[in-house]
Amino acid sequence: MTVLTMPAQPAQDVTPRPVPWQRMIWVTWRQHRAMLISLTAVLGAVAIFLFAMGLWVHHNFSVLMACAAATPNDCGALNQSFNNTDWTTANTLLILMNLAPALIGAFTGPAVMARELETGTFRYAWTQGIGRVRWAIAKLVLLGVVIAVLTWAFSQIFEWFFAPFLQQQNTLTVLSKTVFDTRGIAFAAWCLAAFAIGAFLGMLLRRAIGAMAATLGVYLGLQLVTWLFLTKHYPVSVVTSNASLFTGGVSSSLNGLPSTAPDNSPWVLATWNVGHTSWWRYIPVSRFWPMQFIEAGWLLVLAVVLGAATVWLVRRRAA
């Protein structure tokens, strides 16, 4: 097939026309309906499972709590059953929940642009009146919004399901890395960022499967960097010398030794002594929402920047 190579935007077209959202919704749906239907079906099926499982878990937990209030010494069997069966299931689901944004991003992101390039449909799509830049923007925005909304709703159900385990597992708080990422708005923000990473890598590498593998790697790298280097710099930490914060009987169930963290927070940033007084700088568990907004905020900025870079690559490439 022979095509003419033309500059992406004719010079006389100075004022960009608005994106025709309504028509693009239809085109986006037609091109990506298999992915959108599968994503909704998978999240819906798991949500129903979580709901059923959650009713069971909440029931078991309230029975356990009632027993602990009435006859604290006769609850061994109930406690063991909750610790073994229910917690094992919840822990497995928590691990899968932490992997989910990477997988959602890998299956949705690279398909947006790389599939269009691989199958040659870009020759048709990019030469329509809408122009390739607005075409790319419309698809990225529409799919991004759908993914963010679906995953946010999904994470709310998981949050409800997981609530009893936060009370029952001493070492877990809402600030624990694996829990924090599955709650509030962080889960949706990570999914959106993974989608943007996938879309950008798809346009950069131009091959869908290679871009999927790269998306998984980049996502895990970003998670690791966030955990090891970024979170501790969120401006939410406080300084305290109040030793009663962590002598309140909080113990690590890991080895039975006293936890070294005030408030059982996983984020103790520094400890030092002045005379006989010990001081701590740490992030209290009550700073959950400010941390959520900071994390979701920079992830959103990252997603927008990657989206812009994807559009720039689309403009740059000769059709």
Next chain:
Amino acid sequence: MTVLTTPAGSRQDAGTKPPPPVPWRQMLWVTWRQHRGLLIGVLAAFIAAVAGLLTEGLRIRHDYAALTACHPAASPACVQLSNFFGSTDWHVGNGVRAALLAAPVLLAMFAGPPVIARELENSTFRYAWTQGIGRARWTITKLTLLGSVLTITALLISQLFTWFFAPFVPYENLAVLTGAVFITRGVAYAAWTLTAFCLGAFLGALVRRTIPAMAITLGAYLALAGVAWLYLRPHYPLRTFWPMQVFEAGWLLALSAGLAAGTVWLVRRRAA
């Protein structure tokens, strides 16, 4: 492009002479050319994993030796060592274990479906399947070569991980028969990796489109692992480590062979 549709195994050959042997040497080169992206990726991941496991493993063994040698156990210095081992080192150990448990299915997702589905999607099957070797032997060779590479890699990594994870088994009171420990050791890990790969290849031949087959491979593997964990393993007639390992590897190997045979059957059945 126009091609002639011919029956998979040419009829006149079947009765008269035995099928010619598989040309392993030449196929080795073809398999490498077709899948070098994957093979280079696997090699890079293997080297990175070995380097990471060795450095962290030596450090963790050093910490654990210092902890077990520390007396009296209740002294502040020992408590500090124990705290460090129980939090930082255990986080590393647990994180590596989670990555190791996820690795077979992630690897198989990228290795399995493309073997047949990409050949169909890119239409290279029209060329590949009409060569003298015949499409059935073509498929068998590619599955065997790629499957061997993945299985051997998985076997080596799981042995190294067993060494890496050894200090945590007594420290965290873990039993080697616990699901999440059991399948990282012995021969079970390699068997799960091979099964995941054959599952991916079979689903690729069945669905004929790579990306949907990848998603279905992920779902099917998770379902199989869940069923094995919840329903099969508690009912094994054996209760000791090595017999259980051999039993698990045995049925996984049989399943892998079945899936590979199913893949070859689907390839033979389809008119080129």
